[in-house]
Amino acid sequence: xxxxxxxxxxxxxxALEVSATPKPGNIDREHNYPETRYEHFLxxxxxxxxxxxEAARKRRSFGDLLYSAxxxxxxxxxxxxTHFGALVLLLPLAMAEGEIAEAHEIVKDTTTEDxxxxxQAFKEADVNVPRVERLSLESESAIREIRxxxxxxxxxxxxxxxxxxxxxxxxxxxxxxxxxxxLLVNHIEEEGADINEAIVQTYLEILKMEPDTFIQTKHxxxxxxxxxxxxxxxxxxxxxxxxxxxxxxxxxxDAQLLSKRINPGSTADIIIAGIFLLLLGxxxx
Numbered sequence: 377x378x379x380x381x382x383x384x385x386x387x388x389x390x391a392l393e394v395s396a397t398p399k400p401g402n403i404d405r406e407h408n409y410p411e412t413r414y415e416h417f418l419x420x421x422x423x424x425x426x427x428x429x430e431a432a433r434k435r436r437s438f439g440d441l442l443y444s445a446x447x448x449x450x451x452x453x454x455x456x457x458t459h460f461g462a463l464v465l466l467l468p469l470a471m472a473e474g475e476i477a478e479a480h481e482i483v484k485d486t487t488t489e490d491x492x493x494x495x496q497a498f499k500e501a502d503v504n505v506p507r508v509e510r511l512s513l514e515s516e517s518a519i520r521e522i523r524x525x526x527x528x529x530x531x532x533x534x535x536x537x538x539x540x541x542x543x544x545x546x547x548x549x550x551x552x553x554x555x556x557x558x559l560l561v562n563h564i565e566e567e568g569a570d571i572n573e574a575i576v577q578t579y580l581e582i583l584k585m586e587p588d589t590f591i592q593t594k595h596x597x598x599x600x601x602x603x604x605x606x607x608x609x610x611x612x613x614x615x616x617x618x619x620x621x622x623x624x625x626x627x628x629x630d631a632q633l634l635s636k637r638i639n640p641g642s643t644a645d646i647i648i649a650g651i652f653l654l655l656l657g658x659x660x661x
Contacts, residue, residue, distance in 0.1 A: 377656065379432035382473060385655035386428040386466050390421035390459060393648045396575035398626050400583075400607070401633030402644050409637070416455025423452040424463065431470035438486055439493025439529065441467050446497040460501040461542045461590075461645035465553060466652055468546075474656040480549045486529035491522050494529050541589045541642050545649075556582055556650025557657075564659065571661045573619055575647060576626065580614075583607040583643045590641035603638060 377385075394417040397404035403414055427445040430436050436444075445463050472478035495518060522532070536543035545553055559581055563574035584607040587600035606629060614622045633639065 377432075377473065379429040382432040382470050382656070383425050383428035386470055386652055387421045387425045388655055389466070389648050389651035390424075390462060391418060392571060392651050393462075393575060393644060394418065394421070396572050396579070398623075398630040399576055399579055399644070400626065400630040401603070401639045402641065403639075407630070407634060409639075412455035412458070416453040417458045419453035420449040420455075420458040423448050424459065428466065428470045431467050432473060434471055437490055437493070438467055438471070438482070439490030439497075443493045443497040443500070446501045450500065457501045457503050459645075459648075460498070460503050461642055462648040464542055465545060465550070465645055465649040469550075469553075469649060469652060474653055476550045476554060476653075480546075483533070483546045484530050488522060488526050488528055491527055491529040491532055492519050494532070495519050495522070539589060539592070541586055542645060545646065550649070552582055552586060552646045553649040553653065555585070556646055557653040560650055560654045561657075561659075564654075569619070575651065577611075577614060577619060578650065579640075579643060579647050580607045580611055580626070582646055583640050584611050586643070588640035588643045590643075591638055595638060599638060603633070603640065 393399075394403060394414060395405050397406050403409060403412060403417060405414055408414055424445045427441050427448065431438075431441050442463055445467070446460065449458060468479040468482045469476070471482050521527075530546065533543040533546045537547045541552065545551070556578055559578040560574050563569040563577055564571070569577065584604055587597070587604045589600070591603055592600040610622060610625055610629060613625060
């Protein structure tokens, strides 16, 4: 694939994920939050396209690409953080042309400068993060400390993996991304699902497997676990009765989460990465 085609897969993956509905708790083509809308996500997906092509060309560091992509996203939409977690996953995957083992090596080779750029990008994106004692993403002194201690971005992800599933994707070799890709392929090729149904069901399956750390940060661990348990119940119903028969229950779950502003944002980021691999593998709909 050419760098441009890899970038097209990345942008399309982001657009397909946000368009999938009903995707409980998250923005989709039928639901917005007051400060962030469906159109903001589409604008971000299209605006960041050039940086995935740059990533595929391997001429710039991860940190520079991430920072530049966040800045470009902000130029084109005013909905706040739309794709920070997705960019953290997609950029190394684009650099590796979808080869997960190579992407894992790329993230392990990140530098102190990548770590500094990550912190700068985080501040620009205005991302919700949990409070930590040292090297907090919200700390004014963190960049100085990182430089003094020579911490690489991968080392910081190793610290964060205990409370952040996107960090765990980096440190553990993208396990949920692999699983999302496998589930998507199974639903489409084995079960004959359309792309929307495959994305929604895979989203619920990943949420069942892993309590969402964005929910944990925004609310608490108990809420994240309870949300995963509810997703598990819906998946059990889908397995018994089928997707279409379960659709009313999925919509009720969606309405419940939206009313409480419980949005599994980290799960959505992982689904985007899985869709990216699906498209790189040749899927067209």
